[in-house]
Amino acid sequence: MSEIKQTFNSSLGKKLIMALTGLFLCTFIIVHVAGNLFLFKNDDGYGFNVYANFLTHFPPIEVVAYLLYLAILVHALYGLILTIQNRRARPVSYAVQTKSPASWSSKNMGLLGSILFLFLVIHMGDFWYKYKFTDTVGYKEYRTNVLTNERIVSDFTPADPSFEHSSTTENDVEIVRVKDLHARVADSFSNVWYVLFYVLAMGAVSFHLLHGFQSAFQTLGWTHRKYSPVVKFIGTWLFAVIIPLGFALMPVVYFIQSLGR
Amino acid sequence: MSLDAKIPQGPLAEKWSKHKFNLKLVNPANKRKYDVIVVGTGLAGASAAASLAELGYNVKAFCFQDSPRRAHSIAAQGGINAAKNYQNDGDSVYRLFYDTIKGGDYRAREGNVYRLAEVSVNIIDQCVAQGVPFAREYGGLLDNRSFGGSQVSRTFYARGQTGQQLLLGAYSALNRQIHKGTVKMYTRTEMLDVVTVDGQAKGIITRNLTTGEIDTHTGHAVLLCTGGYGNVFYLSTNAIGSNVTAAWRAHKRGAFFANPCYTQIHPTCIPVTGDHQSKLTLMSESLRNDGRVWAPKTVEVAEKLRKKEITADQVKEDERDYFLERKYPSFGNLVPRDVASRNAKEMVDEGRGVGGSGFAVFLDFADAIKRLGQEAVAAKYGNLFDMYYQITDEDPYKQPMRIYPAVHYTMGGLWVDYNLSTNVPGLYALGECNFSDHGANRLGASALMQGLADGYFVIPYTLGDYLATIGPKPVDANNPAFAKTKQEVAERINRLLALKGTKTVNEYHRDLGHIMWEYCGMARTEEGLTKAKGLISALRADFWKNALVVGTNEEVNASLEKAGRVADFLELGELMVDDALMRRESCGGHFRLESQTEEGEALRDDDHFAFVGAWEYKGDNQPEVLNKEDLNFEFVHLTQRSYK
Amino acid sequence: MNLTLKVWRQKDAKSTGKMVTYRAENISPDMSFLEMLDVVNESLTLKGDEPIHFDHDCREGICGMCSLYINGRPHGPKKAITTCQLHMRSFHDGETITIEPWRAGPFPVIKDLIVDRSSFDRIQQAGGFVSVNTGGVPDANIIPIPKVIADEAFNSATCIGCGACVAACKNASAMLFVSAKVSQLGMLPQGQPERWSRVQAMVAQMDAEGFGNCTNTGACEAECPKEITLTNISRMNNDFFSAKLFREEGVHENSGGGE
Known part of the structure; x- marks a missing residue:
């Protein structure tokens, strides 16, 4: 046991933890952005709300979710420990700021990470916490005619306070009653400051992953003349461009829509 | 005094194996009772320290740099x-022996040189086993190239950084022993004297270059692996810190200094640009494998080049004189270093030199690039070309390089016998520090070979014989000789610190260098040397009156360090001149204008000078006494060297 | 050229240092950076002042002794050279040049611009070798090594141990230095027997010395005078995790021959 402890206490062991948790979080955000594409569907939040409900009620996903929260905390904590150690390795700093060529993002992972952590606290407090632990999120009822695909949407107030969701079918009409996270999202994204903060945070995601994704491979020792360029390509285009752009579009689009209302 | 080199009797090829058998062995249980001091951690020092520690001796190693590496x-x-004869091109131990003896202009011992050639094969095995990344062919086997003065490909290399790779190999072996505790390493520590007790070396006095502390270290034997003294010329290819102090202090304690005038001037260095220059940079001799050396045929063209009215590529083929190819058709650009250097000097003396100063000739790669392509040339010499470009701001892929000879290696050094022992029992000298194997001129790629041969494969055997003889009784650190020598070292430091004149130590060094280069450089005359002797002794007297040393002893003090080294160079310089005056012949790196063939080649005088000149120190301001060790050639026939 | 120098002066390890300004006058563009300092030092000496102390030796870019953090960059503004190979033509007349020592906890200042890099030696001593005694080794050609492997090992082996990687790294990490040796020996067949113990021993020593952790910024690679690549760090990581997680070998007590 002590040998394993030693491994993870070594400089490289800590880096391993950063890399593995980081990559795990990377896989998560792919799922997250994909699911959130429901927000762009013009279905009065039906798809999104069902998806949100699925995520919070399907047991295997719940386990993964808690692993995810752990990963976020470990990633942040080890990032902090490493940063402190790295500062300590240079007790007297230079008079002239370094001009050594290195990408901006690689030099500012701590700053970017801190922004992201702050973002996560707000983001999760606003949606996840309120969704799961408070009754500030209302309910919607979707009645969909299975034959014609016509859908009627109405607000719904459950009689039983412990009500979570229900899905029944009556005479070709599917009735889904579910928490309306979509409304919560639309509400939050009508606030300009909130939107700006989200966009800024997605910028941070972009730069954090621009360095972080390929850096994790480097840390794990997975570099290869042939495959490293592929990793770099994915890290740049998928993780630093497409995903953050996708995320950032959501508040922006909802904000613009809120202006029209 | 007659000098006994202790060369074993018998056939050449059996001398070393027979000798190894006859040497006494130290009981394995007793080895750890012996302390061995190794000064210097270059190829000879690091390899010796590591090998001796592996055998079980207690080793203390010293270097003045911050790390042995x-x-x-x-x-x-x-x-x-x-x-190795891996190339199947006719090489053999005997041929390497013969080439080395001939290349050294028949001024080295047959026995020593044969042994060197014999153990050379073991060195490569050893280094490869340590993980030295030598160049390889596509089949995975080691690659060789031919190198200055040799007609077979027997040179192993690691791009242009062979010395680095070999040293790091020896350093790793040393590190392994330091880690194990069998070697105690003292870095930033300079040896300032040898302590002798009853005529035997029993320790050294050092100065800690960080704190200034003067310490004594005891040992059953002292190994000096402190390199050469080329920096007596101020400008040389040596490192700034390279110095003669350890060897010179040993000399003043009784060790004979042999053949000090044998200096190797390397033909392919980057020319001097101005007075500010602190060192010269060598371009590997391997460049001569593909580069062609030339100077303009006429003074007029040279003049235009010097004034930058035309560039080298504008000089037509028939206006160029590929002087080495012209004069030495069979060896061409690959003649030994001394021959190539002297010919470059000749061109300059005739007014055909190029470059701003006129002190340079061309080394041209245009043909090689045409023949092999720029890529192939870059693969072979890329790092050298880059280095040249960094220093001169000229692109050698487009313009020919300018080269000029510079002091590179000193064949002379402390006199040692076949066991590498100086005439002071217990005091040994290895590598460039001794005089032994290169005669009057060293062949390219032989210095690394000798340093490692001495350290890995000779001293581990021969030292045991001496240690077994004296027995493992601990050295008494309370012997008054230690306190006395320490006192003398401290006094000398105080004398240096008391110098509060008007001229910096560096200026004295530069002045000495000018004198040495002018009168004791590539071509020497009776008249010039006599003049130099007077100049040096005047300079030395002035140094001890007018030099300026700042700071105190109890701190890092570069000014003090340098002062001590220059003071020793000032003494050595005079001995070199004495030696050059005494040797009224030309041989290898010692060229006396009075002694040359009709073709202008070095003319030896074997009847009178086939001996090693070993100088004995007799006290301050006393003339040194010459001791001769006659060189007997049983196996090779002395010929006039010819590379035509 | 005339220049203004701002130089870190510090009497010894215990004293506190400060930046001091000097004039460097009549500097030739052909001088090397260290020769420029020589000139300044000559004039300081003549005034009876203490010269500026800096480490240097071979002055041809191979010994690794020279250092200097010049205008925010180790070994100055040019790529792939050491300070001794830097020439004054890389600066312009009237420029102000700030010269600092390498800054890292494991590189304490000894005097002025001289730092103690013995931590590097201790890392090498911990495992940067192949445990073979002198003699008794097989013929050099008995194990063929593919040229690409030999060349790549050579590239790693060219590290000169100057410490620029540590100086450049925002975390003062020594991983480029350590990984160069781990890579070199890890790639060669001769280094295989100790491959897994070596990497553990060297990393442990690196950690014990107090160097920072690599965050893959690549500043080390950019500043390395011998252009050692980040791939080496990756190789070291791979070997380290492999050794720690999947191999039997621990850090072995080195048996170095002798009794």
Whole structure:
């Protein structure tokens, strides 16, 4: 046991933890952005709300979710420990700021990470916490005619306070009653400051992953003349461009829509 | 005094094996009772320290740099010779022996040189086993190239950084022993004297270059692996810190200094640009494999080049004089270093030199680039070309390089016998520090070979014989000789610190260098040397009156360090001139204008000078006494060297 | 050229230092950076002042002794050279040049611009070798090594141990230095027997010395005078995790021959 402890206490062991948790979080955000594409569907939040409900009620996903929260905390904590150690390795700093060529993002992972952590606290407090632990999120009822695909949407107030969701079918009409996270999202994204903060945070995601994704491979020792360029390509285009752009579009689009209302 | 080199009797090929058998052995249980001091951690020092520690001796190793890895062996570029005959081109131990004896202009011992050639093969095996990344062919086997003065490909190399790779190999072996505790390493520590007790070396006095502390260290034997003294010329290819102090202090304690005038001037260095210059940079001799050396045929063209009215590529083929190819058709650009250097000097003396100063000739790669392509040339010499470009701001892929000879290696050094022992029992000298194997001129890629041969494969055997003889009784650190020598060292430091004149130590060094280069450089005359002798002794007297040393002893003090080294160079310089005056012949790196063939080649005088000149120190301001060790050639026939 | 120098002066390890300004006058563009300092030092000496102390030896870019953090960059503004190979033509007349020592906890200042890099030696001593005694080794050609492997090992082996990687790294990490040796020996067949113990021993020593952790910024690679690549760090990581997680070998007590 002590040998394993030693491994993870070594400089490289800590880096391993950063890399593995980081990559795990990377896989998560792919799922997250994909699911959130429901927000762009013009279905009065039906798809999104069902998806949100699925995520919070399907047991295997719940386990993964808690692993995810752990990963976020470990990633942040080890990032902090490493940063402190790295500062300590240079007790007297230079008079002239370094001009050594290195990408901006690689030099500012701590700053970017801190922004992201702050973002996560707000983001999760606003949606996840309120969704799961408070009754500030209302309910919607979707009645969909299975034959014609016509859908009627109405607000719904459950009689039983412990009500979570229900899905029944009556005479070709599917009735889904579910928490309306979509409304919560639309509400939050009508606030300009909130939107700006989200966009800024997605910028941070972009730069954090621009360095972080390929850096994790480097840390794990997975570099290869042939495959490293592929990793770099994915890290740049998928993780630093497409995903953050996708995320950032959501508040922006909802904000613009809120202006029209 | 007659000098006994203790060369074993018998056939050449059996001398070393027979000798190894006859040497006494130290009981394994007793080895750890012996302390061995190794000064210097270059190829010879690091390999000796590691090998002796592996055998079980207690080793204390010293270097003045911040790490043993910095020793100047690291700068050797070209390669290391070994008689492996991997190329099937007719090489053999005997041929390497013969080439080395001939290349040294018959001024080295047959026995020593044969042994060197014999163990050369073991060195390559050893280094490869340590993980030295020598150049390889596509089949995975080791690659060789031919190197200055040799007609077979026997040189092993690691791009242009062979010395670095070999030194790091020896350094790793040393590290392993330091980690194990069998070697105690003292870095930033300079040896300032040898302590002798009843005529035997029993320790050294050192100065801690960080704190200034003067310490004594006891040992059953002292090994000096402190390199050469080329920096007596101020400008040389040696590192700035390279110095003669350890060897010179040993000399003043009784060790004979042999053949000090044998200096190797390397033909392919980057020319001097101005007075500010602190060192010269060597371009590996391997460049001569593909580069062609030339100077303009006429003074007029040279003049235009010097004034930058035309560039080198504008000089037509028939206006160029490929003087080495012209004069030495069979060896061409690959003639030994001394021959190539002297010919470059001749061109300059005739007014055909190029470059701003006129002190340079061309080394041209245009043909090689045409023949092999720029890529192939870059693969072979890329790092050298880059280095040249950095220093001169000229692109050697487009313009020919300018080269000029510079002091590179000193064949002379402390006199040692076949066991590498100086005439002071217990005091040994290895590597460039001794005089033994290169005669009057060293062949390219032989210095690394000799340093490692001495350290890995000779001293581990021969030292045991001496240690077994004296027995493992601990050295008494309370012997008054230690306190006395320490006192003398401290006094000398105080004398240096008391110098509060008007001229910096560096200026004295530069002045000495000018004198040495002018009168004791590539061509020497009776008249010039006599003049130099007077100039040096005047300069030395002035140094001890007018030099300026700042700071105190109890701190890092570069001014003090340098002062001590220059003071020793000032004494050595005079001995070199004495030696050059005494040797009224030309041989290898010692060229007396009075002694040359009709073709202008070095003319030896074997009847009168086939001996090693070993100088004995007799006290301050006393003339040194010459002791001769006659060189007997049983196996090779002395011929006039000819590379035509 | 005339220049203004701002130089870190510090009497010894215990004293506190400060930046001091000097004039460097009549500097030739052909001088090397260290020769420029020589000129300044000559004039300081003549005034009876203490010269500026800096480490240097071979002055041809191979011994690794020279250092200097010049205008925010180790070994100055040019790529792939050491300070001793830097020439004054890389600066312009009237420029102000700030010269600092390498800054890292494991590189304490000894005097002025001289730092103690013995931590590097201790890392090498911990495992940067192949445990073979002198003699008794097989013929050099008995194990063929593919040229690409030999060349790549050579590239790693060219590290001169100057410490620029540590100086450049925002975390003062020594991983480029350590990984160069781990890579070199890890790639060669001769280094295989100790491959897994070596990497553990060297990393442990690196950690014990107090160097920072690599965050893959690549500043080390950019500043390395010998252009050692980040791939080496990756190789070291791979070997380290492999050794720690999947191999039997621990850090072995080195048996170095002798009794």
